[in-house]
Amino acid sequence: xxxxxxxxxxxxxxxxxxxxxxxxxxxxxxxxxxxxxxxxxxxxxxxxxxxxxxxxxxxxxxxxxxxxxxxxxxxxxxxxxxxxxxxxxxxxxxxxxxxxxxxxxxxxxxxxxxxxxxxxxxxxxxxxxxxxxxxxxxxxxxxxxxxxxxxxxxxxxxxxxxxxxxxxxxxxxxxxxxxxxxxxxxxxxxxxxxxxxxxxxxxxxxxxxxxxxxxxxxxxxxxxxxxxxxxxxxxxxxxxxxxxxxxxxxxxxxxxxxxxxxxxxxxxxxxxxxxxxxxxxxxxxxxxxxxxxxxxxxxxxxxxxxxxxxxxxxxxxxxxxxxxxxxxxxxxxxxxxxxxxxxxxxxxxxxxxxxxxxxxxxxxxxxxxxxxxxxxxxxxxxxxxxxxxxxxxxxxxxxxxxxxxxxxxxxxxxxxxxxxxxxxxxxxxxxxxxxxxxxxxxxxxxxxxxxxxxxxxxxxxxxxxxxxxxxxxxxxxxxxxxxxxxxxxxxxxxxxxxxxxxxxxxxxxxxxxxxxxxxxxxxxxxxxxxxxxxxxxxxxxxxxxxxxxxxxxx
Ligand SMILES: Cc1ncc(C[n+]2csc(CCOP(=O)(O)OP(=O)(O)O)c2C)c(N)n1
Numbered sequence: 001x002x003x004x005x006x007x008x009x010x011x012x013x014x015x016x017x018x019x020x021x022x023x024x025x026x027x028x029x030x031x032x033x034x035x036x037x038x039x040x041x042x043x044x045x046x047x048x049x050x051x052x053x054x055x056x057x058x059x060x061x062x063x064x065x066x067x068x069x070x071x072x073x074x075x076x077x078x079x080x081x082x083x084x085x086x087x088x089x090x091x092x093x094x095x096x097x098x099x100x101x102x103x104x105x106x107x108x109x110x111x112x113x114x115x116x117x118x119x120x121x122x123x124x125x126x127x128x129x130x131x132x133x134x135x136x137x138x139x140x141x142x143x144x145x146x147x148x149x150x151x152x153x154x155x156x157x158x159x160x161x162x163x164x165x166x167x168x169x170x171x172x173x174x175x176x177x178x179x180x181x182x183x184x185x186x187x188x189x190x191x192x193x194x195x196x197x198x199x200x201x202x203x204x205x206x207x208x209x210x211x212x213x214x215x216x217x218x219x220x221x222x223x224x225x226x227x228x229x230x231x232x233x234x235x236x237x238x239x240x241x242x243x244x245x246x247x248x249x250x251x252x253x254x255x256x257x258x259x260x261x262x263x264x265x266x267x268x269x270x271x272x273x274x275x276x277x278x279x280x281x282x283x284x285x286x287x288x289x290x291x292x293x294x295x296x297x298x299x300x301x302x303x304x305x306x307x308x309x310x311x312x313x314x315x316x317x318x319x320x321x322x323x324x325x326x327x328x329x330x331x332x333x334x335x336x337x338x339x340x341x342x343x344x345x346x347x348x349x350x351x352x353x354x355x356x357x358x359x360x361x362x363x364x365x366x367x368x369x370x371x372x373x374x375x376x377x378x379x380x381x382x383x384x385x386x387x388x389x390x391x392x393x394x395x396x397x398x399x400x401x402x403x404x405x406x407x408x409x410x411x412x413x414x415x416x417x418x419x420x421x422x423x424x425x426x427x428x429x430x431x432x433x434x435x436x437x438x439x440x441x442x443x444x445x446x447x448x449x450x451x452x453x454x455x456x457x458x459x460x461x462x463x464x465x466x467x468x469x470x471x472x473x474x475x476x477x478x479x480x481x482x483x484x485x486x487x488x489x490x491x492x493x494x495x496x497x498x499x500x501x502x503x504x505x506x507x508x509x510x511x512x513x514x515x516x517x518x519x520x521x522x523x524x525x526x527x528x529x530x531x532x533x534x535x536x537x538x539x540x541x542x543x544x545x546x547x548x549x550x551x552x553x554x
Contacts, residue, residue, distance in 0.1 A: 002041045004034035005174035008134060008144060008166060011183045012101065013038030015148050018185040019156075021070055021099070022046050023429070025060045027053045029076020031116070032103035033172040036074070041175075048428075052448040053080050057087030058410075058418030059452065061096050062425020065408060066384075068220070070097040070155040077104050078116035081123055086417045091161040092127040093412030094218065094282055095307065099155050100124070104167040106136045120165050130154040130162040136169050141181065149186035156188055158307055193306070193322050195330040202318065203334040205300065206276065210340040212238045213274035213298065215289065216246040217281035219324075221406045224248060228328040237340035239274075243285050244387075244396045245411060249403040252347060257286040259353050259398050260346065263554040269296050272346065277313065280304040280324040283411040284312065285393060356553040357398070366513035367545040368395055368537050371464055375437065376401065378520045384434045386423035388442035389414045391471040392464065396437070398549070406432070416442035420449030424459065433458040433524075440465040444494055450503040459530040460523065461505070466539040467491050473543035489539070496534050506531040 003010050012035060016024070024039045025048045026032070039045050050056035053075050064071040075081055081102040091098040104110075104120045111119070121133040132147035134140075151162040196202070206212065214232065232238055233252035240253040241260075254260055264272065269292060277298035284290060293313045302318040303309035304327045309319035320327050361373045372395045379385070381404040387393040393409045401407065408426065410419055420443060423436035436459070443463050464470075468489035478484055485491045500507035506529045510516050516535065523533055 002037070002175045002177055003179060004037040005176045005180075006034045006168055006172075007138060007141065007180045008136065009034030009038050009168065010179060011141070011144055011181050012148055012164065012166060013042065014179070014181065015145070015152060015183050015185065016072060016099075017042060017044055018183070019152055021072055021152070023060070023063050023067070023071045024048070025050055025056045025071070025073040027051065027056050027073070027075040027080060029080060029103065030172060031077045031105065031168060032074050032101075034168050035101060035103060035166070037173070037175060039072075039074070048454055050452060052451060053083035054086055054418065055421040055446065055448040055451065057084040057098070057100065058090070058421030058446070058449070059425035059428075061087050061091055061098055061418070062386075062422040062427075063429040064091070064096050064098055065422065066426050066429040068097075070099050070152065072099045072101060074101045075103070076116070077102065077120065078118055081118070081120055085124060085127075086413075086415055088124045088161045088163075089127045090410050090412040090415060090418065092129070094410065095159045096161070096412075097155040097159050098161040099152060099164065100161060101164045101166060104165050106167045106169055123165070124161070124163050127161070128163050129158050129160040132162070132164045134164065134166045136167050145183045146186075148183070153186060153188050157190060192326075195322050195327055196320065199331065199334070202302070203331065206331075207336045207338065209275040210237045210338060211274045211342045212276045212278065213272075214238060214240045214278045214280075215284065215293075216240070216242045216248055216279070217284040218243070218245040218409075218411050219247055219281040221247040223281070223324055224328065225325060228325070228332060231332050232328070235335075235337035236343045237338045239343050239346050241289065244393070244399075244401060244407050245285065245409055246281055247406055252343065254346065254350050255400055256350075256353070256357075256398050257289050258394075258550075259357060259553060260350060261288050261292055262550040272296070274298040275300070277301045278304070279312075280327075283414075285397060285409075285411060353553045354400070357549075360549055360552045364545050365541060366516070366537060368464055368466060368470060368542045369398070369545050369549060370513070371516070371535050371537060372396060372399060374516050374520055375462060378524070379405065379435060380433065380524050381405070382432055384408065384426060384430055384432050386419065386426055386434055386436040388419035388436075388438035389416050390439075390469075391474060392437055392439050392442075394471075395546075416445050418446055418449070420446040420461075421452075423461075424449055424452050424455055427456050427459040428454045433460070435460040435462065435524075437462045437464065439470060440467065440492075440494065441469050441490065443496065444492075447499055450499060450505065455503075455505075455530050457527055457530060461530070461532040463496050463532060463534045464537060465495070465534050466537045466542055467493065468539055470539060470542050473539065474546055479543075491539070496532055500532050504529055508533045510535045
């Protein structure tokens, strides 16, 4: 096998190999040639080539999101590195293990007028779990090894982005069949924390509270074993509110939070106000639930997460630093179910809402909301559903999704800049078929997500094209001005047709409601190419349909 002749490049690629990091995305460049040589020469690695660094980093994130293990993305020096930043921030806030490796010039070449050179050390300083700034000195071999070990191990242990900045002297392209280094693979220092000793104090409080609200944010599928889900659902004093992105299901849980609470008045909010709020999972999408829990605070807020606890509601009182599975496994052994009408009351409201939801959907015209109804009726079981921001993921929240669907959305920073690339990465990494539902601004923004040679044939894109940012019509603010259309909604007349032609994607289009069902009926059938269905919806009807929805489900 051949290696780069540069010991530092060998050290990096060998440590990735020893730590069994399989998926490597390489963006083209010359300064990173030593790494490209090392990764592509070793058949252990699955190596992908992607030109656009922003798309490449989100693609890597989609792979890491599905595999749960670190994925490497490599780029050259200069502004290339900065294009990783949107994905770095997303991975930072959504706890996705990503290893960003940038090639650099040696430090004495920075800021002296050399080409394609910027200040790369600590470049992601505010949104990174570890920055390894390596050196070109052979005498620093031990230092470099430690830094690389620390960075990679941090990504494994803390599930997030880490950066390795690797300066290389020329010549860059020389190869050897000799391993010049034997880097030590430092083991992970995973210490499994035990659920608190002082847990009994909390169990007492739990057992005395007749209104316990559990709210879950973004969670990977299968975060809690079924027997724990069942035990929570069986306690009448526990109300569980989940989001589409929580991937947690039980008939006694309420998954459409806005549908439940949007129509409530002050008196009803007081009835919903919990004694105890218990949260786990990442970001919560529903703005309404956040506003409710800030205005009608619980007496206590506990959060369960191995790594971090955000004080989202401004009264966080306890952080259990364990996984939700470990927490409930021991906590529920001591907890008692107590009599209460808390859960039954809200489940009866849920039932009414669902009935009215159904009736309303039958009578509305073609609109974003109606499109979701049709898609969710036919989407095959076990699909991985990738959603873009912002109205798209919010529409999905209004429906009860089949439990076999696994749902993902870039909610770490809620960006519209990498949803397509992430979905493509997920499709490449997963054995299950991926369907990506996207808004038009998100789709055209990340058009380079399709500049990718690895998109599987069963990848499906549903582009809901309402000619602009539909979310802005739903939000408050003046709508009847050209300023609104130009600077908020940003209307356009783009279509995905030519992009699909360019990227060899089968393009289909729906412009009227009667075309929708027939198109969806065969949309998921086997095909020779990935398929994109563009559904045109009327931008000036969508917002009215949604606003009326919340009036009609009371
Ligand atoms: C990188 C980035 N820039 C700007 C925004 C602000 N933003 C949030 S939603 C949105 C419009 C999204 O429109 P579209 O993708 O068409 O989806 P829709 O809201 O119509 O469902 C914008 C610009 C953002 N979230 N991320």
